Amino acid sequence: MGELRVAVIGSGPAGVYAAGALLDAGQPVSVDIFDALPAPFGLVRYGVAPDHPKIKSVSEKLAEILAAPQARFFGHVAYGTDLTAADLRRHYHAVIHAVGSANERELGIPGEELAGSFAAADFVAWYNGHPHAADQRFLAAPEVAVVGAGNVALDVARMLVTSADALVATDLPAGVLQAWRGNQATDVHLLARRGPAHAKFTTPELRELARLDGVDLVVDPADLELDPASAQILEHDRVAARNVTVLRDWVARPRTGAPRRVHLRFWTRPTRIVGNGRVAGVQVERTTLDGTGRLAGTGATEQLAAQAVFRAIGYAGRPLPGLPFDQTSSVVPNEAGRVTGPDQTGVYVAGWIKRGPTGVIGTNKSDAAETVRTLLADAPKLTSPPEPDPAAVLATLERAGGRYLQWDEWLRVDDHETREGARHGRPRVKVCTVQEMLDIGGVRAPDG
Numbered sequence: 001m002g003e004l005r006v007a008v009i010g011s012g013p014a015g016v017y018a019a020g021a022l023l024d025a026g027q028p029v030s031v032d033i034f035d036a037l038p039a040p041f042g043l044v045r046y047g048v049a050p051d052h053p054k055i056k057s058v059s060e061k062l063a064e065i066l067a068a069p070q071a072r073f074f075g076h077v078a079y080g081t082d083l084t085a086a087d088l089r090r091h092y093h094a095v096i097h098a099v100g101s102a103n104e105r106e107l108g109i110p111g112e113e114l115a116g117s118f119a120a121a122d123f124v125a126w127y128n129g130h131p132h133a134a135d136q137r138f139l140a141a142p143e144v145a146v147v148g149a150g151n152v153a154l155d156v157a158r159m160l161v162t163s164a165d166a167l168v169a170t171d172l173p174a175g176v177l178q179a180w181r182g183n184q185a186t187d188v189h190l191l192a193r194r195g196p197a198h199a200k201f202t203t204p205e206l207r208e209l210a211r212l213d214g215v216d217l218v219v220d221p222a223d224l225e226l227d228p229a230s231a232q233i234l235e236h237d238r239v240a241a242r243n244v245t246v247l248r249d250w251v252a253r254p255r256t257g258a259p260r261r262v263h264l265r266f267w268t269r270p271t272r273i274v275g276n277g278r279v280a281g282v283q284v285e286r287t288t289l290d291g292t293g294r295l296a297g298t299g300a301t302e303q304l305a306a307q308a309v310f311r312a313i314g315y316a317g318r319p320l321p322g323l324p325f326d327q328t329s330s331v332v333p334n335e336a337g338r339v340t341g342p343d344q345t346g347v348y349v350a351g352w353i354k355r356g357p358t359g360v361i362g363t364n365k366s367d368a369a370e371t372v373r374t375l376l377a378d379a380p381k382l383t384s385p386p387e388p389d390p391a392a393v394l395a396t397l398e399r400a401g402g403r404y405l406q407w408d409e410w411l412r413v414d415d416h417e418t419r420e421g422a423r424h425g426r427p428r429v430k431v432c433t434v435q436e437m438l439d440i441g442g443v444r445a446p447d448g
């Protein structure tokens with residue numbers, strides 16, 4: 001075999017790390033990376049909270065891979081519409097799908113459809129300037145319930161009580177920053193259906209809550225009296241033990257009369273969102289573990305005043321055209337990254353769509369490396385594509401008729417954003433529409 005031609009679908013961490021692992025493999029290989037959005041970096045740009053600039057700076061490392069001579073980036077090219085499985089088979093020996101898991105899971109309780117009941121994913125996309133996100137008046141509620149016990153729930157709670165002034169130093173889009181000046185949130189109730197020992201928060205993210213100006217943290221000391229099973233968890237789970245230590249420290253602190261509060265409520269699950277057309281409250285039930293360790297309601301309920309509810313209980317993948325999909329785990333079934341099922345020769349997955357929506361950015365590096373090892377082991381058996389010429393891909397994209405953006409064109413957008421940032425004393429001012437990104441990138445219209 002001559003040069004191995006690989007397509008990567010998705011330029012989030014998993015896709016880019018997969019491209020990097022291929023380029024580092026010491027074999028003749030070239031990689032084309034496609035993303036449905038004009039901008040690269042997936043959730044690093046559109047998920048990680050703006051007040052985490054150090055984490056967002058991972059994009060600089062990802063950019064080095066995308067700028068490599070053997071890599072090409074094509075933004076605003078969606079697999080399934082602009083590019084089909086048949087196109088990929090024509091041009092590449094193999095394809096790695098690294099499309100992430102964009103859907104937010106639902107609570108499945110009455111009232112979820114009311115105005116003011118939001119998916120955290122939509123809020124996160126909006127405050128990160130995702131081109132498909134809409135302002136749903138996320139910041140209009142004084143009292144807010146955030147359902148979930150992971151880092152995304154913490155991000156949402158923390159952002160809701162962070163002042164606009166504190167966000168000037170972030171890449172929060174200009175229009176969002178403006179909206180933040182009218183943020184009404186005073187009380188955010190973080191609802192965790194299990195106890196503090198079971199929460200999925202990581203400790204640095206939990207600690208961050210205590211560093212916010214103008215915010216008191218409210219924890220019920222009774223929630224920190226651990227039952228024997230929870231106490232046992234702390235013996236072998238160091239993160240859980242550290243989290244409980246942090247929470248105990250907060251219980252001991254007196255309230256300062258700060259204008260905003262985060263109430264951490266454990267053993268509490270929402271059973272109904274109430275309101276007439278719009279969220280007015282959340283009915284919650286106290287929970288416990290039954291004799292078998294399963295979560296059970298105690299029947300003790302109360303109604304919490306809340307004018308908005310954010311569900312942050314996890315993400316789910318979407319089926320991809322031409323690929324099998326496991327509805328239960330919402331991933332593409334695979335063995336070490338090799339997609340299983342009929343007609344899947346040369347088809348691989350990496351990242352969240354491979355293993356589910358868990359882990360930090362770095363987890364995707366080892367995950368992608370595993371997929372690339374599998375692919376390279378299969379390489380001698382892969383079918384040679386009939387049109388491997390890199391120029392033939394461009395002809396296919398031209399035929400599809402959409403406007404796509406290549407790396408140099410993305411760099412123009414990136415440069416524009418940082419220059420606008422400098423003009424306003426901010427790290428970056430994001431361009432938030434597809435049209436503007438294509439225009440600033442200087443992408444010509446298909447017939448232009």
Ligand SMILES: Cc1cc2nc3c(=O)[nH]c(=O)nc-3n(C[C@H](O)[C@H](O)[C@H](O)COP(=O)(O)OP(=O)(O)OC[C@H]3O[C@@H](n4cnc5c(N)ncnc54)[C@H](O)[C@@H]3O)c2cc1C
Pocket residue numbers: 009010011012013014015034035036037040041042043044047048049052055077078079080098099100101124152155315350351352353358359360361362364
């Ligand atoms: C709200 C939130 C905050 C987070 N914060 C942190 C944090 O602070 N620190 C940390 O370490 N981790 C954080 N994570 C986790 C981290 O973002 C993920 O581990 C990582 O982004 C998953 O990588 P991925 O490449 O699988 O998916 P993604 O990052 O989602 O990338 C998938 C890419 O595929 C593209 N795509 C989707 N469908 C198609 C298609 N049909 N055709 C072409 N392209 C397509 C998407 O546009 C996207 O660019 C956070 C996650 C979320 C949701």
